[in-house]
Amino acid sequence: MAHLAHYKEAHPTVFRVTHWINLIAMIVLIFTGFYIHFPFFAGFMGIARGAHIFFGFIILINCILRIILAFMVDTAQSGGTRKVDKDYKNWLPQKQNRHQGLQWIKYYLFMKKDHPLSGKYGVPQKLAYLAVPVLLLFMGYTGLALWAPTADMAFFAWGTALVGGIMNQRIIHYFMMWVFIAFTMIHVYLANIEGFAPSKIMFFGTEHGGLTYDPDDGVVTGIDEMGHEKK
Amino acid sequence: MTTHEVTAPALTNMLEARGVTRRQFLKFCGVVAASIGLTEAAIPDIARALEIGATSGKLAPVIWLEQSSCTGCTESLAQVGSPDVATVVLELLSLNYSETLSAGAGHSVEQAKEDTINAGGYILLIEGAVMEGWDGNALRIAEEKGTDIVAHAAQNAVAVVATGSCAVDGGFCAAKPNPAGAVGVQAFLKSRGINTPVVNLPACPVNPEWIISVVVDYLLLGKLPDLDKYGRPVLIFGQTIHDNCPRRGHFENGEFVYRFGSEEEAKGYCLYPVGCKGPQTYSNCPIVRWNDGASWCVEYGAPCAGCSCANPLKAGGNWVDVNAPFQKRHRVVKIGSWITQPSTIGAIVGGFMVVALTAHGFGMKLAGRVPSGAEFEKARAWDVKHPDKALFPKTLKKDGDE
Numbered sequence: 284m285a286h287l288a289h290y291k292e293a294h295p296t297v298f299r300v301t302h303w304i305n306l307i308a309m310i311v312l313i314f315t316g317f318y319i320h321f322p323f324f325a326g327f328m329g330i331a332r333g334a335h336i337f338f339g340f341i342i343l344i345n346c347i348l349r350i351i352l353a354f355m356v357d358t359a360q361s362g363g364t365r366k367v368d369k370d371y372k373n374w375l376p377q378k379q380n381r382h383q384g385l386q387w388i389k390y391y392l393f394m395k396k397d398h399p400l401s402g403k404y405g406v407p408q409k410l411a412y413l414a415v416p417v418l419l420l421f422m423g424y425t426g427l428a429l430w431a432p433t434a435d436m437a438f439f440a441w442g443t444a445l446v447g448g449i450m451n452q453r454i455i456h457y458f459m460m461w462v463f464i465a466f467t468m469i470h471v472y473l474a475n476i477e478g479f480a481p482s483k484i485m486f487f488g489t490e491h492g493g494l495t496y497d498p499d500d501g502v503v504t505g506i507d508e509m510g511h512e513k514k
Numbered sequence: 515m516t517t518h519e520v521t522a523p524a525l526t527n528m529l530e531a532r533g534v535t536r537r538q539f540l541k542f543c544g545v546v547a548a549s550i551g552l553t554e555a556a557i558p559d560i561a562r563a564l565e566i567g568a569t570s571g572k573l574a575p576v577i578w579l580e581q582s583s584c585t586g587c588t589e590s591l592a593q594v595g596s597p598d599v600a601t602v603v604l605e606l607l608s609l610n611y612s613e614t615l616s617a618g619a620g621h622s623v624e625q626a627k628e629d630t631i632n633a634g635g636y637i638l639l640i641e642g643a644v645m646e647g648w649d650g651n652a653l654r655i656a657e658e659k660g661t662d663i664v665a666h667a668a669q670n671a672v673a674v675v676a677t678g679s680c681a682v683d684g685g686f687c688a689a690k691p692n693p694a695g696a697v698g699v700q701a702f703l704k705s706r707g708i709n710t711p712v713v714n715l716p717a718c719p720v721n722p723e724w725i726i727s728v729v730v731d732y733l734l735l736g737k738l739p740d741l742d743k744y745g746r747p748v749l750i751f752g753q754t755i756h757d758n759c760p761r762r763g764h765f766e767n768g769e770f771v772y773r774f775g776s777e778e779e780a781k782g783y784c785l786y787p788v789g790c791k792g793p794q795t796y797s798n799c800p801i802v803r804w805n806d807g808a809s810w811c812v813e814y815g816a817p818c819a820g821c822s823c824a825n826p827l828k829a830g831g832n833w834v835d836v837n838a839p840f841q842k843r844h845r846v847v848k849i850g851s852w853i854t855q856p857s858t859i860g861a862i863v864g865g866f867m868v869v870a871l872t873a874h875g876f877g878m879k880l881a882g883r884v885p886s887g888a889e890f891e892k893a894r895a896w897d898v899k900h901p902d903k904a905l906f907p908k909t910l911k912k913d914g915d916e
Contacts, residue, residue, distance in 0.1 A: 285887045320857070321843055322787055328768035381905055382896035390888070393877055397891040400909075431757070444743060448825060449794035450836050450845050454856050457844070461860040465867050472871045476878050477887035494890070501906030503890050 285398060286477065287362030288493035288507045289484040293403070295356055298370070301349045302485055308342040309467065311335075316460050336430060343423040346416050361403050363496030363503070376409060377402030379501050400501060408473070411466060418462060425456040545802055546727050560730055574733055575636035577627060578612035578677075579667055581660050582653055582687045582696055583642025587678040588614045590719035590804075610636070613655070624656050631670050637729060638671035638710075640664060641720075643680040643687040644702040647695035664699065665706050673738055674699060674712045675728055676745075676826075678720040679833055683826045685718060689834035700745055700826040713738055714745040718821035718833065723802050724750050744824050746796070755792035755818050758800040761785065785812060789841035791820030817841065 294302070315335040322328055353374055357367035361379065379402035387405045389395035399405065404412060428439040429452055443452050474481045480491040492509030496502070529539055543560040580588070609615060611627035618626065630636050644664050645652035653660035668674050676699040679685030687696035697705075700712040715724050728747060731739045739747040756762065764770070764784040771779045772787050784790070795818055803810045812818055819840040825831025836845055844856045878884050893909035904910055 285889045322768060322770050324768075325770060326768040328770075329766045331768075378905060383894060386891075386895055391874075393881055396881075396888060398888040400891055400894055431754070440743070447828060447831060448823065448836060450791075450820075450823075453794065454844055454847070457856050457860065461863050464860075465863055468864075468867045468871060472875070476875060477883060478885040500908040501894070502909045 286480065286491075286493040287364075287496050287503075288509065289362065289480050289489075289491040290359055290365050291484070291488055291490055292357075292359035292365045292367055293362060294485050294488070295358060296488065297352060297356060298349070298358070299485060299488060301345055301352070304345045305342065308338040308345065309463065311338045312342065313460060313464060316457075320457060339423065339426050342419060346419045346423075350416055359403065360498035361401070361496055363494050363507075364498055366498055373403040374409075374412065376406075377498075379498060380404075380406050380409060400503075402498065411470070415466065418459065418466075422456070422459050422463070425452055425459065428452050429456060542723075542726075545723050545807065546730050548801065556734075559734060574729065575608045575610050575630050575633070576639060576729070577610055577630055577636055577667055577671070578615070578639045578641065579664060580613040581640060581642035581664065581681070582645045582694065583678065583680050585614055585641075586719035587641040588612070591722045591725070627667070631667055634670045634672075636671055637732065638667050638674045639677050639725065640668075640674060640681045640699050641677045643684045643696035644699060645687075645694045645696055646702070647693065652694040661702070664702060665708060668699075668703055668708050668710045671710050673732065674703070674710050675725065676700060676712055676714045676716075677725060679716045679718045679821055679824065682714040682716040682745075682824045683828075683832045685716075685832050686834045688829075688832045689838075690830070697829075698824075698826045704827065711738055712745055712826075713741065713747065714824055714826055715750075716746065716822045716824035716833070717797060717799075718819075721799070721802055721804060742796075745826055746824060750798050750802075751796040751822065753796065753798065755795045755797055755799055755812065758798065759784075759792055759812060760800060761812060779815065782815075785815075785817040787843070788817050789839070789843060790817035791823070791837050791840070792818040795820040795823050797822035 311334055315331040315338075317323070318327060318331040319335060322331075353371040354369060356370050358370040358373050360366050360368050360373055360377070379400065383399055383401055384406040386395060386399040387401075387407050390397075390399050391407070402409075424439070424442060427433040427436075428443050429449065433439055434443070434449075443449055446452055446455060474485075480493075483489040483491065490509060492507055495504045495507050497504050526536060529536070540557060540561060543557045544554060546560050547554060547556045578588075610630040611623060616623050616626075645660050650659035650661035655663060676682045680687045680696070681699050683698035683701070684692070684696040685698075687694070688698070698714075700714060703710065703712065713728050715721075715728065717724075724747070727750065728739060731737075731747075739749065742748050742751060744751075756765070759765070761782065761784045764782070765786060769778070769781070769783040770787045771783045771785050773779070774788065786793070790812065792812060799810045799818075799822070800812070803813070817840065819833070820837035821833050823833045823836055825836075830836075838845065842855060846853050847856050847859060875884075881888070893904075894906065897904035897906055897910055901907075901910055
């Protein structure tokens, strides 16, 4: 057993809901986005555009809400503990993350055998999760710069002129989608390659036993099996 | 509207002599009114403004300079089966100099141009890009550099109308690699420090109705029309082609042409998948149309190539560099000498991710990390290296105890 226990405190219900919304919105946005880029079958453009714009707003609002909630909701300081802190503190780099960046890269590249210790997330993971809201807001900006009702607003028209016109804005929006696709592929892969417990807690709140961890001492303290057989 | 409000026998006779009926003339004035944002009520005023030349003899002097161009804009104006209203009206203006249309030639016509410039108060229409290459020697007319001709003529003009994409931002003349250094008139005048106001009328070629609109707007109101950030009249270039496209319904219904010569094409479906640039091209082509209102590109069945997009002050902002290839959804992306479509790059990124993650997955299996992960490190590598400054000394102590 080399997993930290998965406790509900890691992902309280409200954040599981925002994650569900992100998942659904992302799938709809990417599918309709591909369709709007090139309508690969007939009869769907009106729906595709409507859904794309609707879920675009949904994911933007969800993103902003998620950031606000990070200052209001407590989450576990790391896996394997029920000790909580305001979520933004666990989202930003923690003391446990210091000097661990290189260790994580080495672990991912099989240059390090044992699993690095961390805070709530590993260092590359934290960088990615901190980049996502920034990228989402940027994506929203480029999207609204392309959407006719908002494209002419000075705030958006300025950005379109800056990048050299609508064609360039379109291509940026398109490439950004691939950034999200690449992120999602890595995200899904890493979340599930060492077992499905992280997905179960994130989607359904199902707790899973494992090692316990003391975030203050930064040390693995024992095992909380929670009825799961030790391997 | 009543036709008796506009009674100018001289003009009527002149038009009729050219085979243009009164009705056609007023219809044309209506198009002009729509282009400059006036209602039908303004049609008599427009007709009167156009008639000034015929009745009073006070012709608004115009110089038409041709620089690096294919003469397509002159063609657009002049090449019609029967005398076109626009052509006749332009003749009502005092077109004192035009390389293609002037009857005179040689020194006499150059002198006429010089006299007009010295008198001032004229509108300068420029067709074609300014060629800055070889110190302006890329284009020479009458033993003068093209750059000097443009600068000299623009200095005294009340306004410069950059006619057609080449004059606006270099157009296809400025498309890469642009060996002759073609630039738009506005950028050129800016570099020479000449502050004459410039109205940009892009498109390849220009629509003659737009020229008349700007000139009439100036004659009627004594000022130039409102311009957008690219120096284009807002009322002509304020909405996309897509906004007013007769095929727009097919777009919304998801009815598309995927291949030329197909059943869908015969049905007149939307040309979006074959590269129509209508959604990003600002112009009133679908309303004013071309060739005396006969039709226009998309109505003929060709996807819009985006020729009226313009970026006068940005090198590489010309419509060819921005929109080619014309039958693809996106422009090309250049990485070094590799020229490709954004979707190809996207597919490569996606494909790489699939391969990389699959390979990594096998690595994880081989390393014994599936499904339980590797054992945790006892202490952080940095703490072990720097025991005196360790962030979590307890991990080290535990290690030492064992």
